[in-house]
Amino acid sequence: xxxxxxxxxxxxxxxxxxxxxxxxxxxxxxxxxxxxxxxxxxxxxxxxxxxxxxxxxxxxxxxxxxxxxxxxxxxxxxxxxxxxxxxxxxxxxxxxxxxxxxxxxxxxxxxxxxxxxxxxxxxxxxxxxxxxxxxxxxxxxxxxxxxxxxxxxxxxxxxxxxxxxxxxxxxxxxxxxxxxxxxxxxxxxxxxxxxxxxxxxxxxxxxxxxxxxxxxxxxxxxxxxxxxxxxxxxxxxxxxxxxxxxxxxxxxxxxxxxxxxxxxxxxxxxxxxxxxxxxxxxxxxxxxxxxxxxxxxxxxxxxxxxxxxxxxxxxxxxxxxxxxxxxxxxxxxxxxxxxx
Amino acid sequence: xxxxxxxxxxxxxxxxxxxxxxxxxxxxxxxxxxxxxxxxxxxxxxxxxxxxxxxxxxxxxxxxxxxxxxxxxxxxxxxxxxxxxxxxxxxxxxxxxxxxxxxxxxxxxxxxxxxxxxxxxxxxxxxxxxxxxxxxxxxxxxxxxxxxxxxxxxxxxxxxxxxxxxxxxxxxxxxxxxxxxxxxxxxxxxxxxxxxxxxxxxxxxxxxxxxxxxxxxxxxxxxxxxxxxxxxxxxxxxxxxxxxxxxxxxxxxxxxxxxxxxxxxxxxxxxxxxxxxxxxxxxxxxxxxxxxxxxxxxxxxxxxxxxxxxxxxxxxxxxxxxxxxxxxxxxxxxxxxxxx
Numbered sequence: 001x002x003x004x005x006x007x008x009x010x011x012x013x014x015x016x017x018x019x020x021x022x023x024x025x026x027x028x029x030x031x032x033x034x035x036x037x038x039x040x041x042x043x044x045x046x047x048x049x050x051x052x053x054x055x056x057x058x059x060x061x062x063x064x065x066x067x068x069x070x071x072x073x074x075x076x077x078x079x080x081x082x083x084x085x086x087x088x089x090x091x092x093x094x095x096x097x098x099x100x101x102x103x104x105x106x107x108x109x110x111x112x113x114x115x116x117x118x119x120x121x122x123x124x125x126x127x128x129x130x131x132x133x134x135x136x137x138x139x140x141x142x143x144x145x146x147x148x149x150x151x152x153x154x155x156x157x158x159x160x161x162x163x164x165x166x167x168x169x170x171x172x173x174x175x176x177x178x179x180x181x182x183x184x185x186x187x188x189x190x191x192x193x194x195x196x197x198x199x200x201x202x203x204x205x206x207x208x209x210x211x212x213x214x215x216x217x218x219x220x221x222x223x224x225x226x227x228x229x230x231x232x233x234x235x236x237x238x239x240x241x242x243x244x245x246x247x248x249x250x251x252x253x254x255x256x257x258x259x260x261x262x263x264x265x266x267x268x269x270x271x272x273x274x275x276x277x278x279x280x281x282x283x284x285x286x287x288x289x290x291x292x293x294x295x296x297x298x299x300x301x302x303x304x305x306x307x308x309x310x311x312x313x314x315x316x317x318x319x320x321x322x323x324x325x326x327x328x329x330x331x332x333x334x335x336x337x338x339x340x
Numbered sequence: 341x342x343x344x345x346x347x348x349x350x351x352x353x354x355x356x357x358x359x360x361x362x363x364x365x366x367x368x369x370x371x372x373x374x375x376x377x378x379x380x381x382x383x384x385x386x387x388x389x390x391x392x393x394x395x396x397x398x399x400x401x402x403x404x405x406x407x408x409x410x411x412x413x414x415x416x417x418x419x420x421x422x423x424x425x426x427x428x429x430x431x432x433x434x435x436x437x438x439x440x441x442x443x444x445x446x447x448x449x450x451x452x453x454x455x456x457x458x459x460x461x462x463x464x465x466x467x468x469x470x471x472x473x474x475x476x477x478x479x480x481x482x483x484x485x486x487x488x489x490x491x492x493x494x495x496x497x498x499x500x501x502x503x504x505x506x507x508x509x510x511x512x513x514x515x516x517x518x519x520x521x522x523x524x525x526x527x528x529x530x531x532x533x534x535x536x537x538x539x540x541x542x543x544x545x546x547x548x549x550x551x552x553x554x555x556x557x558x559x560x561x562x563x564x565x566x567x568x569x570x571x572x573x574x575x576x577x578x579x580x581x582x583x584x585x586x587x588x589x590x591x592x593x594x595x596x597x598x599x600x601x602x603x604x605x606x607x608x609x610x611x612x613x614x615x616x617x618x619x620x621x622x623x624x625x626x627x628x629x630x631x632x633x634x635x636x637x638x639x640x641x642x643x644x645x646x647x648x649x650x651x652x653x654x655x656x657x658x659x660x661x662x663x664x665x666x667x668x669x670x671x672x673x674x675x676x677x678x679x680x
Contacts, residue, residue, distance in 0.1 A: 041497065042493075042497035042501075042522070044497065044500070044501045044504075045496075045497050045500050045501070048500070092466075093466075096462050096463070096466065099462060100458075100462060100463075117503070118440075119440040119503045120500050120503050120504055122439060122440060122462060122465075123436070123440075123496045123499045123500045123503065124496070124500060125462075125466075126432075126436065126466075126492070126496045127492075127493045127497060127500065129466065129469065129470070130489050130490070130492035130493035130496060131489070131493050132489075133473045133485060133489035133492075134485075134486060136489075137483075137489060138482070138486070140482075142477040142478070142481070142482050142485060145473060145474075145476070145477040145482060145485040146474060146477035146478070149471070149472075149473035149474035149476075149477060150470070152466070152467075152470035152473075153381070153382075153471050154382065156385075156463045156466045156467035156470060157382035157384065157467060159463050160384070160385050160460050160464060160467065161382075161384045161385070163457070163459045163460050163463065164456070164460055182382070
């Protein structure tokens with residue numbers, strides 16, 4: 001199957017952390033910690049590692065760590081460290097994603113694979129990941145290492161399943177759900193889990209925050225899949241309409257196929273399998289006409305609601321209102337995509 | 341720079357474990373442990389993971405774990421587990437190496453990158469590595485996680501440096517030494533370190549075994565670089581003569597350049613930079629005539645001797661004679677390469 005030439009650039013669709021002025025010292029702590037980590041790399045590869053940790057990223061996962069472990073505005077070094085671990089894992093996956101997507105641009109500049117070549121980029125991703133686990137091993141117990149390593153394996157499994165399914169059309173709703181749960185929701189989930197746990201919250205709250213993180217991650221990925229069709233590139237800041245061309249059967253496409261007459265179903269499926277030329281503009285117009293946006297939005301809303309429900313018994317905990325603001329931001333972003 | 345089309349196939353040059361009948365139950369324990377680990381992978385990727393852990397490998401690093409932690413023939417579950425961790429890391433690096441080398445064959449059958457495509461293979465390597473660290477986190481302390489994660493970063497750093505240097509000729513003997521120390525000796529070193537430490541030996545012995553492991557790894561890589569020129573494919577079991585063609589300035593080539601007259605030096609360097617067609621047969625003949633084999637063998641011997649010297653004060657410890665047999669096997673293998 002062909003590699004897509006999708007390019008991604010900044011700014012990112014969701015600027016979670018920018019709306020939390022409270023988080024500024026935490027994010028500053030995170031960036032300092034990431035720089036310290038790079039200084040521990042072998043001198044010959046330090047510059048390359050530094051290139052990858054650039055500070056223009058969204059830092060969504062670190063924000064989840066800090067918010068789910070929020071007690072007051074004190075910067076907790078354990079949370080900074082675990083946020084750095086999870087961000088390094090995430091950055092490693094981005095380096096490897098860009099190789100696979102043949103992406104030349106990442107956050108408005110050359111991707112690592114473009115700058116250093118795919119061979120070095122494979123190894124650089126590996127080195128970032130290895131260092132993340134080395135940092136995780138600085139906690140007094142193996143708990144962080146174990147959780148982060150298992151989550152990483154699950155993220156990779158999700159990406160592998162998605163890769164192997166490209167261009168195939170026999171994908172059920174539950175297959176889709178499983179992939180986004182693994183590839184996206186897993187790191188959101190573990191961020192909330194470790195943030196709330198390391199901040200010393202009760203097991204009940206840790207469990208609720210973990211559920212919220214997972215559901216937010218699922219909703220975020222559905223939003224991302226919706227934006228691929230309904231977003232404006234100028235607003236979203238990345239090339240859109242690439243899922244159809246790269247044979248990825250996401251929820252909006254599934255809903256379009258379901259709502260289309262028989263002859264049209266076959267035509268859409270042929271675009272996914274690569275048997276005919278993708279027509280993203282036509283498909284977006286059809287999605288608009290057939291109410292696909294609304295159905296996907298409903299699915300997304302129900303995922304988000306499930307996460308919010310988990311937090312209900314904990315409304316007076318300091319993290320709760322902060323976590324819930326993330327739902328509000330996501331809802332605003334979805335509203336901005338809604339066809340008029 | 342072009343990807344080489346080097347292929348590698350079994351059998352491997354050094355059958356360390358096959359000569360240690362004593363190790364059979366340990367290796368059986370290792371293989372059972374690896375199968376258990378694969379069972380923990382997500383069902384969709386289990387078959388792919390299983391494909392990678394096949395039992396035809398040399399298991400050199402596990403052998404180092406078992407031998408450096410040898411007390412009697414009892415199988416120590418801690419050693420089995422750490423051997424599995426290190427072998428999983430090694431298998432992950434092989435999966436990624438094959439992508440970068442464009443290698444179609446690994447151990448006599450299709451490589452993972454050939455079977456599943458390079459995108460899935462990048463992720464599969466990541467998943468294997470992530471699982472290795474998850475398994476490492478099952479020890480009571482973070483010590484194994486920390487050591488293995490740091491070693492992995494160092495292995496990757498070595499491979500990155502080597503990759504970035506391909507086709508360049510300004511490489512000093514100490515640059516070469518640093519790359520082989522990182523890319524090969526590091527996992528040998530950590531195998532001996534963790535094996536002897538987990539078996540409860542004294543810090544003095546752990547330190548000696550660790551030094552031995554590192555020196556054996558350096559010597560092994562020099563042997564491998566020598567075999568690329570002097571080996572017979574039927575004996576060594578992999579395609580040889582590829583270092584010159586892929587622009588890798590290894591010790592035998594360095595010694596050949598040093599020993600050659602000025603005009604010839606330039607011709608050899610042009611083959612390394614890709615400015616002229618590589619002539620491996622001519623270069624091997626020149627190495628033979630100019631005594632390059634002997635000089636490289638002397639360098640290798642001095643590395644090995646340094647490792648053996650570290651073990652001298654510990655001659656009565658059960659692992660010592662077993663570790664020293666590995667030097668003897670390596671010496672036999674080198675002797676079999678020596679030009680008549």
